[in-house]
Amino acid sequence: MTEVGTRASAESAEGERAAWLAFTGCLLAVFMQMIDVTIVNTALPNLTADLGASRSAQLLVISGYSLAFACTLLTAAGLGELVGRRTMFLASVTAFTAASVWCGISTGATELVVARVAQGMAGAGMAAQTIAILTASFPRGRHQQVFALYGATAGFAGMLGPILGGALITADIGGFGWHSVFLINLPLGIVAFALAFRYLHLGKPSERERLDLVGAVLSTVSLFALLGALADLQQNGWRPGPFATIAGALGLAAVFLGHQRLLTRRGRAPLVRLDLFADRGFRVGAILVTMFFGLFTAFVFAISITLQDELHFSPLRTGLAMTPFALGAGAGALASPWLVRRWGVRVLAAGIAAYGGCIALGAGYLQLTGGVVDLATAVGPVFISGLGVGLFGVQLQPLMLAGLDQRRMDAASGLLPTIEQIGNGVGLAVLSTIFFRAHTLGGSVTMLSAIAVVAIGMGVLTLALPDLPAQP
Template sequence: MSDRVLGTHLPGAPADGGIDAWLAFTGCLIAVFMQMIDVTIVNTALPNLTADLAASPSQQLLVVSGYSLAFACTLLTAARIGAMFGRRIVFLVSVVAFTAISVWCGISTSAMELVIARIFQGAAGAGMAAQTIAILIASFPPNRHQQVFALYGATAGFAGMLGPIVGGALVTADIAGLGWHSVFLMNLPIGLLAFVLGFRYLRLGRPENRDRLDLGGVALSTVSLFALLAALADIQQNGWRPGPSGVIAASLAVGAIFIGYERRLTRRRGSPLVRLDLFADRGFALGSGLVASFFGLFTAFVFTVSITLQDELHFSPLRTGIAMTPFALGAGAGALASPFLVKHWGVKVLAAGIAVYGGCVAIGAGYLYLTNGNVNLALALGPVFIAGLGVGLFGVQLQPLMLAGLRERQMAEASGQLPTIEQIGNAVGLALLSVVFFRAHTLTGSVIMLSAIAVGALAVALPTLALPDPAERLT
């Protein structure tokens, strides 16, 4: 395989998918696991750290969403920096930064300090995540791409599902009296392992041709996203008012200007931050909307369940983790079964999976309403497992299918755009839905939030059927 602008190989290091490539990719997956688990692990620890640090409702939201927002706003820039200076060096520096900042989060002594640390942590996480797909493309031959894409998607999804379980176990175990601090400090050994594997086995050279950083695109995209999320946070606190509503309209206008700017830059053969030509592929365009919707719904679901169980139903962190375990087990089963089922029945499997998930969430909302929060865990085990199964069936194969129609160079370009789409879904979905949930912050509010998530999931099922058939895309 010849050298490429994005993630080129060192001479004598072909993309043969050998043992060194798998060990390097393992280091990348460990980094992805660490980055994704930090999206959701904090949810279970949120009540404890709120009490310890006297965090206000807005600070609680920022501890969760600040990470995702910083991640989303810096992913595109991180991907371009990796293309300019080399995927290997940017990945390794980002792993070190993420690990060090995780320690900072773990030793924070005030809510505002933790919020600031989480924002820096999200930016460092973007530096890791933005390189992963490009590393995958450069390290493996095309006939292995579907396999490694599936592993990448499964690792990211499963990490998000394990977050509340691991968080509950760590907070309850209270190892060395660390309490909630341990959910961040656990990244120290994990990050060291990811760094060692990447440093030893990741063999990517520097690009021969370096595109310039699209500073105009960086400024416009960052302003648009920050304005949108800041306005949503204000609405969550104070309700709908003309000021924040105007900021939302302005953020959308800046976003439109950003798209126009990137189009002009592409026509002039410049180096746009976003390659809009990727969206000419139907699978990528439709899949982008599905990915954003799914990640927004899923993040809001995990956040809602964690807060509802602990704040409204007064579950301990450990009991919260136990309650979520069937969901993770179901998701694991769905992830394992999805490639085989999709091979035989195509995208109908994905549509059925997300519809089953939405139906189970709707049942859960109705159950909470009818029982007034008197939950029987034994009775809930089956629906919770089936809900996870639906998530596993949908989430693992979605990314391979949406990327399969792209050319090899285009997939390298997608290395920053796909995680950005995911994190925009995370941040915007959580912020939009939490406007309803956090302002109510009652059992009724939880029921409304879960009902909204169920409706959203069911709405995603129909457009999923419009994805190109896997048999055509993967031949």
């Protein structure tokens, strides 16, 4: 009996070790796909000069990745269910790494845009499998910890992108210049693939009907039209054309939802399981995720405008001003799982409300001082605002998914990042079209005040989330 027990214990320990190593591969994939959203911004002036990129090509280098990523998530999730999450993840990591190398060796602006689109599609292939892989690889008791690391990695990568991009271009290792911001994914992709190939072991995919091609086309076209129109509003302001496109996109989305309901009634597998929204946690969480990603994207945009355009901070001083925010977000991410186990959703509500309160305080401070900022005075509120974001953002997904069984978790794997991308597009477009063109201190104060009001409202809505079930 002792020998059997020892062998079982050793096998259990080996299985847990394999799960964590496979998870490391997934985190590397998350890191790559998120850092490539922001790292290219720093390299844009250099690659523009080198490739002779036009203004439209510059925009497509940035937006092509995000659009391709967002518009193919649902289809990538469906393919993952069809061929297997492991197979789809490994193929996507390979494609993403290859597309990154293609970006890094591009010799023309058009070629780089095409490579970025390919990179975005491959990134969606990775992202659409991640939640299903994480929830299948770990017992529910580990989900809080796993999602905390997942959320912290994604957030850290997004913030690190511009810093790492600037460091790589300044160092100019091997004379690669701007090419290095893409080529850095080659070693990361190789390690991610090796870890997943060796340690990611999932059961065979359940039997599933062929991919819902009609749904894939409808979802892709409607998302492309919606996010493309929002990006147009962000760049060019209020015009009738984008609003007509948005109306058409919403009409296509309604047709898509009707098609999904029809497939469900006929007993066939839809691309999106609408019964996910019957769960209160997922329903409320979907609203909060959309608002949070829109809010945070708008916040980063607003702070950049305020500090550099209105207060004339240098990039270095801007980085120093936001360092306490990053430190606070890291502290909140680490503390959030323990605090949520103790006090439940009230921790998230307090966190996002504290963030909103600090942003309101900052708006009032700017108004009173006429834009004169003492960084030493601002350290405390900036740190607390970051702490609130960390407390809220890391535990939102576990609370949102807590009431779902494994089958519905799989269905949420592509839908959740799609919701996040819609939030990003809506938040940035609304902020930029309504406030950005004011380019005054008063406009910045208004932007920050609006963000604060939305954040505090989110704190109230958060209380409608169910608490995580008690762990045995």
